[in-house]
Amino acid sequence: MNSLVALLIIFFVIIGTIGFGIFGVRKVRMSPSQFILGGRSFGIIFLWLLSAGEIYTSFTFLGAAGWAYGRGAPAFYIICYLTVSCITLFFYFPAIWRIAQRHGLLTSADYIGHKYRSPALGFLAALVGVFFLIPYITLQLTGIQILLQIGGYGTINSPAAAGAAFALIIGFVWISGLRGAAWASLIKDALVLAGVIFAGIVLPIHFFGSPKGVIDAVLKVHPNWMTLVNGTGNYGTVWFMSTVLLSGLGGFMFPHAFASNLAAKSPDTIRRNAMILPLYQMMLLLVFFAGFTALLVHPGLTGAAADQSFMLVVQQHYPPWVLGIIAGAGCLAGLVPAAAQILAAASLLSRNLFRVREEKLTSATRLWIVVMAVLAFGLWFFNGASLVGLLLISYSGTTQLFPGVVLSLRKQPPHPISVTTGILIALAILAGFAFAQVTAFYGVHVGTVALVANVVCLFVVDYVMRVRKGGSGHQKVETEVRT
Amino acid sequence: MGSEKESHDLDEDGITVGSLIVAAIPFLALTVGPLFANRLEPRILGLPFLLAYLVFSVLMTPVFLFCADRLRKR
Numbered sequence: 001m002n003s004l005v006a007l008l009i010i011f012f013v014i015i016g017t018i019g020f021g022i023f024g025v026r027k028v029r030m031s032p033s034q035f036i037l038g039g040r041s042f043g044i045i046f047l048w049l050l051s052a053g054e055i056y057t058s059f060t061f062l063g064a065a066g067w068a069y070g071r072g073a074p075a076f077y078i079i080c081y082l083t084v085s086c087i088t089l090f091f092y093f094p095a096i097w098r099i100a101q102r103h104g105l106l107t108s109a110d111y112i113g114h115k116y117r118s119p120a121l122g123f124l125a126a127l128v129g130v131f132f133l134i135p136y137i138t139l140q141l142t143g144i145q146i147l148l149q150i151g152g153y154g155t156i157n158s159p160a161a162a163g164a165a166f167a168l169i170i171g172f173v174w175i176s177g178l179r180g181a182a183w184a185s186l187i188k189d190a191l192v193l194a195g196v197i198f199a200g201i202v203l204p205i206h207f208f209g210s211p212k213g214v215i216d217a218v219l220k221v222h223p224n225w226m227t228l229v230n231g232t233g234n235y236g237t238v239w240f241m242s243t244v245l246l247s248g249l250g251g252f253m254f255p256h257a258f259a260s261n262l263a264a265k266s267p268d269t270i271r272r273n274a275m276i277l278p279l280y281q282m283m284l285l286l287v288f289f290a291g292f293t294a295l296l297v298h299p300g301l302t303g304a305a306a307d308q309s310f311m312l313v314v315q316q317h318y319p320p321w322v323l324g325i326i327a328g329a330g331c332l333a334g335l336v337p338a339a340a341q342i343l344a345a346a347s348l349l350s351r352n353l354f355r356v357r358e359e360k361l362t363s364a365t366r367l368w369i370v371v372m373a374v375l376a377f378g379l380w381f382f383n384g385a386s387l388v389g390l391l392l393i394s395y396s397g398t399t400q401l402f403p404g405v406v407l408s409l410r411k412q413p414p415h416p417i418s419v420t421t422g423i424l425i426a427l428a429i430l431a432g433f434a435f436a437q438v439t440a441f442y443g444v445h446v447g448t449v450a451l452v453a454n455v456v457c458l459f460v461v462d463y464v465m466r467v468r469k470g471g472s473g474h475q476k477v478e479t480e481v482r483t
Numbered sequence: 484m485g486s487e488k489e490s491h492d493l494d495e496d497g498i499t500v501g502s503l504i505v506a507a508i509p510f511l512a513l514t515v516g517p518l519f520a521n522r523l524e525p526r527i528l529g530l531p532f533l534l535a536y537l538v539f540s541v542l543m544t545p546v547f548l549f550c551a552d553r554l555r556k557r
Contacts, residue, residue, distance in 0.1 A: 073531075073533060073534075076533065076534055076537055079537055079538065079541055080513040080514075080517075080537055080540075080541070083509065083513055083540070083541045083544050084510060084513050084514060086544065086548070087506050087509060087510045087544065087548065088510075090506065090548055090551065090552075091496070091498060091503070091506070094495075094496050095492040095493050095495070095496060098492070098495065099492060210529070211529065212528070212529025212530075215529055215530065215531065216529075219523075219531075226523055226531035226533065226534065227521055227522065227523050227531065227533055228517070228521050228533070237517055237518055237521050240517050241514055241515065241517055241518065244513060244514050244517075245514050248513075248514070267495075267496065271548075271552060274548060275545045275548040275549055275552065276545055278541050278542075278544040278545055279541075279542070279545060281541050282538070282541070282542070285534075285538060288534075409492045409493055411491055
């Protein structure tokens with residue numbers, strides 16, 4: 001009975017949101033630019049909704065609480081990195097937006113390939129974009145499965161249920177494209193906000209009198225939980241700083257995040273969004289409180305199971321309708337970003353890896369949406385990493401595009417070969433670390449180690465090529481033609 | 484050096500040294516700051532010092548970015 005109430009509420013929340021998203025785009029003709037970028041017409045409200053919608057994923061909802069529960073202070077990196085992303089976005093993205101708009105570029109790989117006049121580099125960027133987006137999509141599926149499992153009180157086959165929810169969202173993005181995802185974000189953000197306020201304010205007050213009370217209580221049991229512990233190698237101060245830097249610089253290199261900013265109406269919209277987006281991070285503070293509360297009320301979860309922390313508390317101490325609403329919000333937090341991510345990956349595949357012609361682009365992208373979904377679902381089946389663990393794999397790879405993207409805006413951009421070498425070296429280093437199952441090198445996040453190697457290699461190769469060409473520099477990579 | 488006047492991607496944004504310096508403050512506060520802020524005491528509004536410091540830096544970022552925006556040449 002309990003499970004029926006909770007699952008029915010989850011079901012109606014998902015169906016209602018999808019219906020709302022489709023209603024929002026009912027009269028829109030789906031040209032490729034409309035399907036992939038919402039016709040580049042998003043004003044500040046839509047852009048903010050979409051960016052916030054993409055950032056607040058299963059990871060925020062469960063993963064951040066899971067880390068607050070399982071590790072303590074290292075989880076604080078999550079409120080820092082997006083802010084760092086916004087600070088850099090403010091400076092480099094308006095210029096990229098203008099170039100993309102002038103030349104009809106639709107994806108991140110379009111931009112890189114065009115700016116460096118190197119289809120090969122564009123191809124590599126698309127490959128990196130798709131490959132490292134898959135763990136992020138896997139993360140959403142893991143989150144949805146956890147929520148359905150808890151919402152079903154253990155009575156349903158949760159992988160099958162998660163698969164069904166995933167199929168629904170694929171159908172949704174197939175029909176409505178990026179604009180539909182932005183509409184769906186409207187409902188999703190409102191519900192997630194309600195869920196997070198409940199989890200981060202109501203739970204601590206219920207059990208400990210106030211959010212401050214939770215912190216005091218945690219410190220009594222775990223005196224080191226609120227500060228970074230050095231000396232143990234991983235998750236010390238150096239790890240924290242290097243992870244903030246890595247994730248911060250890479251934040252908007254993700255194909256879906258890049259796309260949502262290209263969908264902005266003007267450069268000013270991007271700048272205004274970058275200014276206000278950090279405020280949204282405060283929601284994470286509440287998620288931490290929820291994780292801390294769960295640590296004391298429901299101790300003993302280890303490893304990836306910590307991601308279930310506060311939902312288990314809700315399940316055990318609140319009526320099924322409360323659980324249904326919160327789990328429904330959580331499912332949306334996984335499904336809506338997954339839709340945007342799959343759309344972005346599919347557009348890279350159809351446009352950059354398989355080079356489909358403009359007239360067929362919308363239908364080809366739709367086909368790849370289905371293929372990507374099946375692929376992500378398959379990989380998810382064989383996975384056991386925690387949510388934050390998955391996210392850090394994604395960021396390690398995706399951030400390697402950052403030097404090439406930003407340096408492309410210099411008066412004399414580096415040679416495409418030097419950018420390519422940098423990315424390849426970084427990927428080789430990441431593969432080596434992954435093979436050795438090392439996540440930190442002298443306390444520094446491996447992704448940051450690879451990023452430093454990437455940049456050093458880029459400059460060395462570029463310098464060598466300049467010297468060999470006889471000082472005056474290589475070909476001018478691009479002279480912009482104004483229309 | 485004759486092509487100095489040639490139009491350039493970033494020119495239209497009017498980014499100045501001043502705007503970069505102002506934006507660098509929250510950037511460094513979040514990337515380098517934790518090295519100095521990794522402490523429990525003093526607690527601020529019940530939050531441990533490290534968390535309070537990070538929350539404060541994040542909340543101040545829009546203010547700094549707003550100033551950086553004002554410092555652009557338009």
